[in-house]
Amino acid sequence: MPQSKGLVLVVEDERNIADLQRRYLSREGFGVHVETDGVAALAAARRLRPAAIVLDIALPGMDGMELCRRLRAEGDWTPVLFVTARDEVTDRILGLELGGDDYLTKPFSPQELVARVKSLLRRAADPGRDPVRRLGRLALDTGRRTLRVDERPVELTTTEFNLLAFLMHHPEQVFTREQLLAQVWGYAGYRDTRVMDVYVSQLRAKLGDASPIRTVRGVGYGVTDTAR
CATH class of the missing domain: 3.40.50.2300 (Response regulator)
Incomplete structure (x- = not known):
């Protein structure tokens, strides 16, 4: 074959x-x-x-x-x-x-x-729906799969990139960990949703004070134009 x-x-x-x-x-x-x-x-x-x-x-x-x-x-x-x-x-x-x-x-x-x-x-x-998505100080190019923060390139893993891309395509919306696993990973019912916290922590560390990711206590994560 x-x-x-x-x-x-x-x-x-x-x-x-x-x-x-x-x-x-x-x-x-x-x-x-x-x-x-x-x-x-x-x-x-x-x-x-x-x-x-x-x-x-x-x-x-x-x-x-x-x-x-x-x-x-x-x-x-x-x-x-x-x-x-x-x-x-x-x-x-x-x-x-x-x-x-x-x-x-x-x-x-x-x-x-x-x-x-x-x-x-x-x-x-997956190139995403829009080739370039901007949010705050971030510019995410889903065609080239690159991220720039204040025009400075930032290296992301495949999963980090896709998680950030999904959130940036749904600004001001909040998703549970289970929803993010289903949407970003492509499967539901993952037994350990704490892995999502690891990826969010890693993204925040790489983005620094430009990170638009916010935590909604008791619910999950989303992004906003105001970096937190």
């Missing part, structure tokens, strides 16, 4: 799990390249420029979090889906803070893995 949906780099040291991921992603038309240790995976990510990375955390050579950190430090914002046996909130938060875009805990359904990868790629490719 021709591979037309892009290359996915699978980084997994358990061969049976890697084979399962390869099989299901290939069925959906993705090209799949597998690496079993972090050092080789980093080299493969630099060489192959995949459309997405499915990344285990506990790896020989270099763990997945360090691999993600190095890619982001190099300016590589390829969507990253962490897959791990760890289910601690602190691990999930750390992975997201390092630039991960989503998190899947083992054991998982291979169909859910495929759905998460598709969702990541849709979010990365």
Whole structure:
């Protein structure tokens, strides 16, 4: 079957799990390249420029979090889906803070893995309705997927960008965490809505005092023309 949906780099040291991921992603038309240790995976990510990375955390050579950190430090914002046996909130938060875009805990359904990868790629490719959206000191270009604050470029992960784009397309509206997960991530019923707080915190840190994001206690988040 021709591979037309892009290359996915699978980084997994358990061969049976890697084979399962390869099989299901290939069925959906993705090209799949597998690496079993972090050092080789980093080299493969630099060489192959995949459309997405499915990344285990506990790896020989270099763990997945360090691999993600190095890619982001190099300016590589390829969507990253962490897959791990760890289910601690602190691990999930750390992975997201390092630039991960989503998190899947083992054991998982291979169909859910495929759905998460598709969702990541849709979010990365969606140009939005208006090419450029301005709000306060922010200029968000959804065609080029760039953000400028006071004409200064600011680097965002795929998920950070899509969250900010969604909020900026709905100014002065307030959304619950569940609504944002459904609209931005593309699926509802996510068991840990606290990940939304992590992304909002990261966005605020990157935007500084130009951040238009406001918290409505007991409800959720929205944006306003007055930075808070």
